[in-house]
Amino acid sequence: MGQLDELGQPYHEDSHYGYVSEYDAHSAYYTIPSPVFLRQPLNYHLYTTTIPSSFVQSASDSHFVPSTTELRTSLQRRSETIRGTAAPGLNLPEEIQGYHTFVPLDAQVANANERRKFGNWFSTTYRAIATADGVPYALRRIENFRLVQQAAFVHVDKWNKIRHPSIVTIHEAFTTRAFNDNSLVVVYTYHANAQTLYDAYCKSKPPGYQSHPHGRGVFQGRTQPPAVPERTLWSYIVQLASAIKKVHDAGMAVRTIDLTKVLVTGQNRVRISSCGVVELLTHDTPQDMAMLQQEDLNMLGRLILCLCCANPAAANPQGLHKSLENMGRTYGNEVSTIVLYLFGKNGHHRTVDQLLDLIKTHFVIEMNDALSASDRLENELLTELENARLVRLLCKFGFINERPEFARDPRWSETGDRYPIKLFRDYVFHQVDENGNPVVHLSHVLTCLNKLDAGTDEKIMLVSRDEQSCLVVSYSELKQCIDSAFSELSRASSLSTPHKYR
Known part of the structure; x- marks a missing residue:
């Protein structure tokens, strides 16, 4: 109801x-x-309040961490998304290779040509829960693909060893016919509410829709995709260049540096996704690794140009000159220099180390912002450290109050030090006003429990339900009663044979 x-x-x-x-x-x-x-x-406002800015060193927004309110809202939305289920009628399989509760992550499109593709194969992404650990994962399915050689899975093992903060980790791959075709499924770490660079910056939005790279879209009367600020653009370049460096040093190539494959997973945080899929699809084709690494740098240049122009076709040869002019009018000369270097039209052999040398000053800025974000998150964590205090206290109440029998005494919870605890329970939760209506004030409950947990010397008067008994005790004395009663229960519990509960 x-x-x-x-x-x-x-x-x-x-x-x-x-x-x-x-x-x-x-x-x-x-x-x-x-x-x-x-x-x-x-109701996000019901959660723990934040520390005032005057009490923390870095309360203002950092490059990677939004304001306290936005951060809390974003995390709550991620948690809500992780626990969501698919709409009825999708006819998804119930279980595949130890994964269940499938939820499509791709938006439904009317035109089949708009669906995301890997070469000649359509691709669909799902979120599913792993039976082994209960953790959600992202499963990319390549439709109507028959993997002939099992030796192709060696690429998955190689990519699984690549761990980098700007690369979505691959876990495993398998084939299945659960979708009524021959499908290849590749399992990755799941980042809730992530979206591609294409969706965040290049895709046309419906009237009244505004996109948030680290959250959900909201209707605010804007149809044009937001332009990438130059500071954010450099942050993306640094993160992607660092990821390319990690992969190239391992003797591999990324091959998925594309607007539709790079995910925005948080405020100004990007990760390359779908790594290893191309290797699985082209296992039988001989590849020149040096050429593929050169192509990685070329793909990065095209991605930067497309982001600057908010146009996926900006890097096409027929419009390249005009796109470079448009980029030069909005961004600094240093951005144009990097893009021209990555395109490498003069045939010069480029390396990721040379690229890192060109953008080394921005690495320093990025590191400083990352350290500031770390401090900011530590300050946020401070507000959550004591959240379980009152829960533990309420659990002790639950163990003590109304216990039917203990130590062969059916009135154990009603006598001795347990009697003031019962009266205090009524004082906190069962008060009524002058008209006999229940008083349901959360502030009264939190105030009393916090005073009890701290054990203050403040005294209160406790009256029995029949108004025949009246006790004046302090919160400190009540805390001692609770600790004594709970210790008695704990000692008896430790002497009994432990039971396994379902």
Whole structure:
């Protein structure tokens, strides 16, 4: 049933949504299909408040970390996305090679020519939960592809050893007929709410739609894709160049430096995705690794030019000169110099080390911003360290209050040091106003529990339900009663044979 929140807005119970709960995800149980309801926004303002800016050294936005409110909202949306389920009627397989709960990640397009492709093969991406660890992964499926030689999977092992913050990690690959065809499936680390550079900066948006590279799109009356700020552009160049350096040093080539393959996974954070797929598709074709590494640099130059012009066709030979002119009017000469170097029209042999030498000053800026982001996140973490204090306290209440019997005493929870605990429970949760209506004030509960957890010397008066007993005790004395009662339970529990609970 729909209910009203504390602001009077309608919402639905979480059990009404097709979520994968934490227990389900880690126990390999499948989610039972549930009715589809309109998802109401979460009440982000109910979460832990942040430390005022005057108390922290880096409270302002950093290059990689947004403001506190935006960061909290973005993380909550990622968590919500991870636990979402697919819409009914998609006829997706229930389980494939230890993965279940499939959810398509690609937007539905009416024209088949607009679908993402690898060469001559259509590609579809899904999110699925792994049975082994309950973690969501991204599965890229190559449709109607028959892998002839199992030796091709050696490329997956090579790419699995490449670990870099700007490369989406590949985990495994397998073939399947679960989609009613011969499909190749490659498994990658999943980054929730990520989108490609093409979707973020080059794709035309519907009227009234604005895209956020690290979140969801919202309607704000803008149709043109946002231009890439030069500072952000250099950040992308540094991150991608660092990733190319890692791959080339391993004697390999990236081969997927493309607007549709590079993901924006956070504020100004990019990662190269789909690595290793090209090697699987072209396993039988001899390749010149030196030529492929040169092509990586050329692809990076084309990607930069397309981003600057917000046009996927900007790097086409017939319009290259005009695109360079347009880029020069918006960005500095240093950007044009890097793009011309990467295109390498003079036949000069280029290396990623030479590229890094050309942009070394921007590496220093990037490192400083990364360190500032680290400090910013540590300050955010400080606000979350003590979140479990009150939960632990409530758990102790649950163990002690209303316990039917302990130590062969059916009135154990009603006598001795446990009696003030029961009265305090009523004082916190069961108060009524002058009209006999229940008092449901979260601030009163949090204030009392925080004072109890701190053990203050403030005294309160506790009255029994029949108003025949009245006790005046301090929070410090109540804390001692709770610790004593819980210690008694803990000692008895440690002496018994441990049980395994499902």
